[in-house]
Amino acid sequence: MAIERTLSMLKPDAVKNNITGKINSYIESSELKIIAQKMMLLTKKQAELFYEIHKDRSFFLELVEFMTSGPVIVQVLVGENAVSKYRQIMGATDPKQAEKGTIRGDFADDISENRVHGSDSLENARKEIAFFFAECELV
Numbered sequence: 001m002a003i004e005r006t007l008s009m010l011k012p013d014a015v016k017n018n019i020t021g022k023i024n025s026y027i028e029s030s031e032l033k034i035i036a037q038k039m040m041l042l043t044k045k046q047a048e049l050f051y052e053i054h055k056d057r058s059f060f061l062e063l064v065e066f067m068t069s070g071p072v073i074v075q076v077l078v079g080e081n082a083v084s085k086y087r088q089i090m091g092a093t094d095p096k097q098a099e100k101g102t103i104r105g106d107f108a109d110d111i112s113e114n115r116v117h118g119s120d121s122l123e124n125a126r127k128e129i130a131f132f133f134a135e136c137e138l139v
């Protein structure tokens with residue numbers, strides 16, 4: 001089993017609804033550790049760059065608007081198979097498909113406001129962590 005790092009983001013709807021502590025308890029109940037965490041308000045440019053892969057999708061403008069609508073919490077999680085483990089804890093992208101017991105299954109109703117982001121591959125985890133954190137911030 002490989003020890004990995006992954007990037008987690010608690011999206012504006014999670015902060016607005018005051019459920020970041022509850023979400024962190026899902027993370028901490030698994031074997032993942034939060035090794036860095038900060039609250040920030042994404043600029044339009046940051047949100048566009050972060051979700052660049054979706055720039056041609058019909059929901060891109062809506063996504064950027066949502067991601068800049070309020071503060072987010074970005075986190076780095078570490079643990080065995082952290083990338084796939086966190087994807088399991090998050091649940092399916094569309095909360096209607098997400099299983100109960102997952103963050104999206106328990107706290108979200110709609111794909112456009114699905115509470116959390118998690119890297120989908122080790123390569124993207126490295127890029128996304130570097131997008132938000134300097135190595136010296138990972139403790």
Ligand code: GDP
Nearest residue numbers: 059062063092093111112113114116117118120
């Ligand atoms: P994720 O890795 O599970 O977050 O899913 P994706 O990378 O496929 O999509 C990125 C984000 O775009 C999702 O988490 C949603 O917030 C958003 N998204 C995806 N599909 C839709 C859609 O059909 N409509 C809207 N409004 N947002 C979407």
